[in-house]
Amino acid sequence: MGRLDGKVAIITGGASGIGRASALLFAREGARVTLADVERAGGEEVAAMITEKGGDATFVPCDVTSPRDTARLARAAVERYQAIDVLFNNAGIAGVGSTEETDEALWDQVMAVNVKGIFLMTKAVAPYMIQRRRGVIINMASSIAFVGLARRVSYAASKGAVMAMTLSMAVDFAKHDIRVNAICPGTIHTPFVDRYLQESYADPAEGLAEISRRQLMGRLGSAEDVAHAALYVASDEAAFMTGAPLIIDGGLSGTK
Ligand SMILES: NC(=O)c1ccc[n+]([C@@H]2O[C@H](COP(=O)([O-])OP(=O)(O)OC[C@H]3O[C@@H](n4cnc5c(N)ncnc54)[C@H](O)[C@@H]3O)[C@@H](O)[C@H]2O)c1
Structure with a gap:
């Protein structure tokens, strides 16, 4: 028995890093996976790795900052798998720089991908979850939402926003039996x-x-360390968890 048997999952940013490790792990645990990314080659490679091992995965090109792309992705997942049980809003970009070093274009880009991308993706998927009165949304925040780190002003702002947005979404979606939580990795x-x-x-x-x-x-940390945390939150083992940050930071928040 897999821990996600019978579940359908969308993972954004599935072509690389944590998204890739999560797609491979979720599929191993029985989920049917739709991977979304702007990087076609990496996304197709992960989908092929899953199908070669007897799993079921599809890659759909998607820029999470585009409402057309996010709506198309949600429709594609439902057409292929008839449902969406888990949405892992993982896609994100780094913004490196202090306030003086960060220009407006970088600020806007980081906020567009990391914050608006989660809003748009969730807006596209929520109607399908509400219809079935079930679903799990996992938002990728970061331990930087709680710990000050040097030269990350745009990135820190975006992940703090993801954390606050998660709390708000958890309240709005509770009445539909949809759980919303955040994953907060340290340096992976x-x-x-x-x-x-x-x-x-x-x-x-x-x-x-x-x-x-x-x-x-x-x-x-490794991408697999975080993928295992996401697996727990996605699974029915976390049935009583909503509106919560899950911190996986190797002790970053307890030191220095
Ligand atoms: N690596 C870390 O230390 C760390 C720590 C905390 C949080 N995170 C978060 O985890 C998530 C994944 O990071 P990672 O380390 O695996 O990075 P990564 O760069 O390996 O993977 C990110 C993926 O997101 C994709 N992506 C970027 N912009 C996109 C867009 N507009 N639409 C769709 N896909 C897009 C990229 O193409 C890439 O495949 C990010 O949200 C990141 O902020 C990472």
């Missing part, structure tokens, strides 16, 4: 963090050592 070693290290440190290897030292556990 994915291509996202590799890009951050390249942009922020003259020596990315030294940068990696430095950000690993600030974890109580002395290492960064």
Whole structure:
């Protein structure tokens, strides 16, 4: 028995990192998965990996900042699988820079993908969940919603907004038996963090050592660490959990 047997899941940002690991894990646990991403090659590769192992997955190209794309994605998932049980709003981008270093274009881009993307995707999927009086929405926040970190002003604002939006959505959707929760990872070693290290440190290897030292556990998390947390929230094991942040940060919030 898989922990998501019979469930249909949409995962945005499924082509890379945490989304990719979650798609592979959800499929292994019995979910039928629709992966959405702006990166076609990576998304198709993950869908193929799942089907090769006997699972059921589809890739749908989708920019979460486009209401046309998000509506098309929701329709495509329902046409293929007749339902949507789990929406994992995982797609996100980094904004590196302090207030002085961040220009308006970067601010707008980070807020568009990380905040408006979740709003649009949820708006597109909610009617299908409301109709069936069931559903789970998982919003990707970050431990940066609770802990100050250097030179991340746009990113921190976006993830704080995701956390607050999650609390509000949890209230609005409770009457429809839809649970809404947030996942708050610390620093997770994915291509996202590799890009951050390249942009922020003259020596990315030294940068990696430095950000690993600030974890109580002395290492960064893996995409699989976060995928397992998302699996729990997506499953019926979390039936009494709504409006909550699940922090998976290797001790970041308890240190330094
Ligand atoms: N890696 C970390 O340390 C960390 C920590 C906390 C939170 N997060 C969050 O986890 C999520 C996944 O991050 P990751 O580390 O796996 O990054 P990643 O860069 O490996 O994957 C992000 C994916 O989102 C996709 N994406 C970007 N913009 C999109 C758009 N407009 N529409 C659709 N897809 C889009 C990218 O193409 C990519 O495939 C993000 O929301 C990120 O903010 C990451």
